[in-house]
Structure formats: C-alpha cells, structure tokens
Amino acid sequence: MKLAYSPASPFARKIRIAAMELGLFDKIEFIVPIKAIPVTENEEYARNVSPLRKIPALILDSGQIIVDSYVIAEYLDELGGGKLIPASGPAKWQAKTEHSILQGMLDALLLCRYEKMLRPKEFLWSGWADDQFKRAWDGLARYEAHPDVLTRPLDIVQIGIVCVLGYLDFRFPDCGWRKAFPKLDAFHEKMMQRDSVKSTVPPPA
Numbered sequence: 696m697k698l699a700y701s702p703a704s705p706f707a708r709k710i711r712i713a714a715m716e717l718g719l720f721d722k723i724e725f726i727v728p729i730k731a732i733p734v735t736e737n738e739e740y741a742r743n744v745s746p747l748r749k750i751p752a753l754i755l756d757s758g759q760i761i762v763d764s765y766v767i768a769e770y771l772d773e774l775g776g777g778k779l780i781p782a783s784g785p786a787k788w789q790a791k792t793e794h795s796i797l798q799g800m801l802d803a804l805l806l807c808r809y810e811k812m813l814r815p816k817e818f819l820w821s822g823w824a825d826d827q828f829k830r831a832w833d834g835l836a837r838y839e840a841h842p843d844v845l846t847r848p849l850d851i852v853q854i855g856i857v858c859v860l861g862y863l864d865f866r867f868p869d870c871g872w873r874k875a876f877p878k879l880d881a882f883h884e885k886m887m888q889r890d891s892v893k894s895t896v897p898p899p900a
C-alpha cells in the first residue's frame with residue numbers, strides 16, 4: 696500500500712507514527728504526490744485520489760483509497776492488532792471523541808496558518824485567525840487539566856496530541872505552549888524518546 700503524505704503534514708505524521716508503532720511501516724510506500732497547499736490545482740490528484748485534494752490518503756494494493764487520517768489510522772490499527780484504538784464500549788467512543796477534538800484543533804491551526812501566511816495581506820481577517828488559534832489553545836488547556844490521558848499506554852489520542860504540539864513548534868514556534876502547559880511539555884519530552892515520534896518531526900521550514 697502507498698501513503699500519499701508530506702513531511703510537513705501533522706495529519707500524515709499521525710499516520711506515520713501509528714504505522715511505526717503498529718509494526719506496519721515497512722509495508723507502506725511513502726509518496727509525495729502533491730504540494731498540499733490551498734489554491735493549488737492538483738487536478739490529477741483530485742480525479743484519482745480525492746476531490747478534497749488533501750493528504751494523507753492511503754492507496755491499497757487493490758486500488759481502494761482510504762482518506763482522512765482518522766479513518767486511515769483505524770484501518771491500520773485493525774491491520775496491526777488493535778493496539779491504538781479501544782475495540783468497543785465507552786473507551787472506544789471516548790477515544791474517538793478525543794481524537795475528533797484533536798483533529799479539530801489541527802484543522803483550526805491550519806486555518807490560522809493559511810489565513811496569516813497565505814492570504815494576501817489586504818484580505819487578512821486577524822480576528823478570525825486568532826479565534827481559530829484560540830480553539831487549539833483551549834484544546835491544549837483541556838489536556839493540561841486531564842493529565843490521565845497523558846500517562847496511560849500509548850494510544851491514538853496521545854499520538855494526536857504529539858502531532859498538535861509538533862505542529863505548533865513547526866509553524867508557531869513563538870507561541871509559548873511549553874511555558875503555558877508544563878504537563879504537556881513533560882509528556883512531549885517523554886514521547887520524543889520514541890523513534891516513531893523523533894523520526895517524524897517536521898523538517899525545518
């Protein structure tokens with residue numbers, strides 16, 4: 696199978712970490728098929744992979760295509776023995792909900808970045824961008840206040856948190872999250888000891 700990704704994408708990083716942790720990394724060919732930036736045509740990708748023109752996408756050997764990082768994570772988790780997502784019951788729905796929040800935090804950070812860095816300056820709506828950033832920031836406060844999530848065995852929620860923190864370092868290096876959220880800082884340090892996390896840090900911008 697092939698993963699359409701980019702080294703800078705936090706959504707794709709989640710899949711790369713999950714694949715390594717599940718022992719599936721060697722079964723995946725990693726390809727960089729598009730420049731994943733809005734207002735880029737990427738017509739062939741739109742036709743053949745996803746009309747949304749987003750990465751990551753997983754292309755199975757059968758030709759079947761799986762999109763959205765959470766769906767891909769679920770697919771790989773099933774293939775890898777179900778280590779990252781609880782199989783059933785309240786724990787499953789809690790993990791899915793937490794993951795949706797983290798997904799929304801990443802979406803908000805990307806919107807903020809696109810607004811601040813890609814939109815022509817004369818059209819910049821900084822109140823809107825700041826509001827998007829605040830959603831992600833408030834999400835971090837939620838995890839700082841619930842450190843039980845940070846100390847349990849590795850799961851998709853912890854991987855999602857690492858990807859948010861890594862994206863802040865990558866695109867918002869001066870935001871001060873370490874000082875504001877010391878428990879998340881300690882969690883991030885611990886997670887960085889894993890090869891899967893260390894080897895997928897986004898390259899310098």
Ligand SMILES: N[C@@H](CCC(=O)N[C@@H](CS)C(=O)NCC(=O)O)C(=O)O
Nearest residue numbers: 704706731732733749750751763764
């Ligand atoms: N919900 C999607 C979001 C993926 C996403 O937004 N990917 C970004 C790159 S990090 C992208 O492809 N952006 C291109 C665009 O919006 O045109 C997922 O979880 O896979």
